[in-house]
Amino acid sequence: MHELSLALEIRSICERELAKLPESQIAALGVSVGAFSGVEVESLQFCLEVVMAERFGGVRCEIELVPGLAACLACGREFRVKRAPFECPDCGAAARGITDGQGLQVSYLEVE
Amino acid sequence: MSAERVSVREKVLSANDLLAAETRGRLESDGIFSLNMISSPGSGKTTLLERTVDMLKPTLRLAVVAGDVQTQNDAERLIRHGIPVAAIETGGGCHLNARQVATSLEALPLAETDLLFIENVGNLVCPSSFDLGESMKVVLMSVTEGEDKPLKYPAAFQRAGVLVLTKVELVPHLRYSTEQAVENARSINPDMVVFSTSCFAGDGLDEWVEWLRARVTERKRSGEGAGS
Numbered sequence: 276m277h278e279l280s281l282a283l284e285i286r287s288i289c290e291r292e293l294a295k296l297p298e299s300q301i302a303a304l305g306v307s308v309g310a311f312s313g314v315e316v317e318s319l320q321f322c323l324e325v326v327m328a329e330r331f332g333g334v335r336c337e338i339e340l341v342p343g344l345a346a347c348l349a350c351g352r353e354f355r356v357k358r359a360p361f362e363c364p365d366c367g368a369a370a371r372g373i374t375d376g377q378g379l380q381v382s383y384l385e386v387e
Numbered sequence: 388m389s390a391e392r393v394s395v396r397e398k399v400l401s402a403n404d405l406l407a408a409e410t411r412g413r414l415e416s417d418g419i420f421s422l423n424m425i426s427s428p429g430s431g432k433t434t435l436l437e438r439t440v441d442m443l444k445p446t447l448r449l450a451v452v453a454g455d456v457q458t459q460n461d462a463e464r465l466i467r468h469g470i471p472v473a474a475i476e477t478g479g480g481c482h483l484n485a486r487q488v489a490t491s492l493e494a495l496p497l498a499e500t501d502l503l504f505i506e507n508v509g510n511l512v513c514p515s516s517f518d519l520g521e522s523m524k525v526v527l528m529s530v531t532e533g534e535d536k537p538l539k540y541p542a543a544f545q546r547a548g549v550l551v552l553t554k555v556e557l558v559p560h561l562r563y564s565t566e567q568a569v570e571n572a573r574s575i576n577p578d579m580v581v582f583s584t585s586c587f588a589g590d591g592l593d594e595w596v597e598w599l600r601a602r603v604t605e606r607k608r609s610g611e612g613a614g615s
Contacts, residue, residue, distance in 0.1 A: 302390045313516045313542045359541040360574030379399045385390040
C-alpha cells in the first residue's frame with residue numbers, strides 16, 4: 276500500500292550512493308524483496324520505474340524475491356514457507372516464526 | 388561504456404529503523420513501557436484504550452500517541468479520559484513512521500509517563516513493517532473479522548508479542564470459533580500472549596490490565612538495575 280514511499284526511499288539511497296561515484300550514471304538498480312516483507316512486487320516495480328526515470332532517466336529496475344524461511348519449534352529444522360500456517364514438513368509442529376524473507380533492501384547499482 | 392556493479396546492501400527502511408532505535412533508547416532511559424497497537428479499522432483500538440485508561444489511570448501515568456488518516460476523533464475521545472494525547476493525522480498515509488512518532492513525543496510529558504500507547508492507523512498490512520521504537524507490538528482482532536485474519540495477514544501477527552481478541556460478547560451471534568482464531572495466530576507466532584476481551588461486558592480486561600501493570604513494573608526494575 277505504501278510502495279510509492281518505499282520507491283522514494285530507494286531513490287534517496289541511490290542518490291546517496293551516486294554522490295560517492297562522480298561522473299557516473301545509473302544503468303540498473305537491484306532490490307531484494309522478502310516474500311513476507313508486506314511489499315507488493317508489481318506495485319513496487321511500477322513505482323520504482325516512475326520515480327527513477329523522473330530523476331535519472333531510464334534505469335533498469337530488477338527486483339529479486341527472497342523466499343520466506345521459518346524454523347520449526349520442535350526439531351529446529353529451517354524450511355521454506357509460502358503461506359501461513361507455518362508447519363514443519365518433517366514433524367508437523369508449528370514454526371517459531373519467519374527467519375528470512377521479511378526484509379527489503381537495495382542490493383546493488385549498475386553504473387556506467 | 389561498460390557497466391560496473393556496485394554492491395549497496397542497504398535496508399530501505401534503515402533511516403526509519405535508526406530513528407526508531409533512538410526513540411527506543413529514549414523511552415527505555417525514561418523507564419517507559421510502550422506498545423504499538425495495530426489492527427484493521429474498527430477492531431476497537433480506541434475503545435480498548437478508553438477502558439484501559441479508566442482502569443489504570445488511578446495508579447499509573449499514561450500517555451497516548453493516536454494516529455489517524457484524517458480527523459483527530461480518536462485523540463479527542465482519549466483526551467476526555469484525562470490523559471495527555473498527541474494526535475498524528477497522516478493525511479492519507481497508511482501507517483505511522485518513526486519520524487512522526489519521534490516528533491509527536493515532544494508534545495508529551497515523558498518524564499512523567501509510565502506507560503505509552505501508540506495507536507497506529509487502522510490497517511493490518513503496512514504498520515507491521517515500520518518500527519516506531521516501541522517496546523512491543525500488540526495486534527487486535529475483533530471476532531466479527533473471522534478466524535482467518537492471522538493467515539491472511541501473517542506479518543502483523545508474526546511481529547506482535549500480544550494478541551487481543553475484542554468484542555467477544557458477540558460470539559454467540561456469530562459462526563466463529565475463538566479456539567480456531569487463536570490456533571491460527573499461534574500457528575504463525577507460537578509465543579503470542581492472548582487476551583479475549585469485551586469492552587462492552589468487561590470480560591478479560593482485568594487480565595489485560597494486570598499484564599500491562601506487570602510489564603511496567605518489569606521495565607522500572609530493569610531501569611533501576613541499569614542505573615545502579
